[in-house]
Amino acid sequence: MPELPEVETIARGLTNHLLDKRIAAVDIRCSKIVNGDEETFRRLICGRKIEKIYRHGKYLFLLLSPEPAVSIHLRMSGQLYLSGYESIPDKHTHLDFYFQNYNKKLSYRDIRKFGRLEIIPKGDISGYIRRKKLGPDALEINRGSLSTALKSSKRSLKALLLDQSLLAGLGNIYVDEILFLAGFLPFSTGNKLTGRQIEKLFNAISEVLQQAIKNRGTTLSDFIDVHGKRGSNQFSLMVYGQAGKPCAKCRQPIIKTKVNGRGTHYCAFCQR
DNA sequence: CTGTTTACCTGGGGGC
DNA sequence: TGCCCCCAGGTAAACA
Numbered sequence: 672m673p674e675l676p677e678v679e680t681i682a683r684g685l686t687n688h689l690l691d692k693r694i695a696a697v698d699i700r701c702s703k704i705v706n707g708d709e710e711t712f713r714r715l716i717c718g719r720k721i722e723k724i725y726r727h728g729k730y731l732f733l734l735l736s737p738e739p740a741v742s743i744h745l746r747m748s749g750q751l752y753l754s755g756y757e758s759i760p761d762k763h764t765h766l767d768f769y770f771q772n773y774n775k776k777l778s779y780r781d782i783r784k785f786g787r788l789e790i791i792p793k794g795d796i797s798g799y800i801r802r803k804k805l806g807p808d809a810l811e812i813n814r815g816s817l818s819t820a821l822k823s824s825k826r827s828l829k830a831l832l833l834d835q836s837l838l839a840g841l842g843n844i845y846v847d848e849i850l851f852l853a854g855f856l857p858f859s860t861g862n863k864l865t866g867r868q869i870e871k872l873f874n875a876i877s878e879v880l881q882q883a884i885k886n887r888g889t890t891l892s893d894f895i896d897v898h899g900k901r902g903s904n905q906f907s908l909m910v911y912g913q914a915g916k917p918c919a920k921c922r923q924p925i926i927k928t929k930v931n932g933r934g935t936h937y938c939a940f941c942q943r
Numbered sequence: 944c945t946g947t948t949t950a951c952c953t954g955g956g957g958g959c
Numbered sequence: 960t961g962c963c964c965c966c967a968g969g970t971a972a973a974c975a
Contacts, residue, residue, distance in 0.1 A: 746968085746969050748968090783951080783954090803970090826945095843969090931947080933968080
């Protein structure tokens with residue numbers, strides 16, 4: 672499932688290939704994927720040049736010149752990939768962008784159709800981020816803000832780290848990995864962590880995410896980069912999907928349970 | 944207001 | 960083989 676490292680991998684891939692390309696046409700085959708009227712969507716972006724591509728949390732932003740911006744959220748199973756101009760889309764490929772003087776198209780594919788593309792004015796991106804209640808990006812947050820976020824309530828660490836309004840970008844896989852690396856149990860609460868413990872968590876967040884970006888994301892089933900290639904971070908997972916297998920550190924079996932309704936993996940010996 | 948549960952989708956896997 | 964049921968997960972909306 673695309674979380675921060677997967678969206679970052681896509682943002683970098685798109686930046687490498689689509690910067691300064693001009694959108695020539697958009698083929699929408701499933702209109703619920705785009706927010707609002709399909710015809711308006713087409714009209715507002717056709718003929719516009721891609722000026723900048725970046726992400727905040729799991730949201731991807733394409734800035735067009737002179738206007739507008741497109742926000743894309745892949746949710747559970749969304750994919751963005753480049754393919755030959757004339758390749759035939761399968762039944763889950765809902766939208767294609769064509770470009771001037773470029774022999775590839777950018778396709779949006781989404782088996783579960785949870786993802787969305789939205790048009791917003793460029794000047795309103797910060798407003799959009801506010802309306803979506805997104806906190807600071809998980810790679811940009813500073814220790815003070817993380818501390819405030821974790822002490823904001825007596826919910827579990829799992830719930831706190833998944834809460835996009837506190838810090839944006841973490842999903843189920845990386846939260847489990849971060850809590851393992853930091854050595855904290857997912858159902859323990861954040862409000863009585865010491866400064867030293869918060870620092871441990873802070874470092875684990877950045878370490879786990881940076882490593883996953885280096886590995887070009889985690890591919891358990893769906894994730895692919897803009898070239899259709901799988902990531903390799905699944906081979907570095909310590910707890911997620913490892914239920915019953917021996918912990919890499921202490922050889923005790925990894926436990927899978929539910930915390931806040933989410934599948935949660937941890938080592939009862941290494942995490943306290 | 945806060946925190947928890949459910950709906951949205953589809954494919955895959957287990958049980959029989 | 961095939962059918963039924965449940966599970967996976969990010970977010971928004973509904974709920975307590």
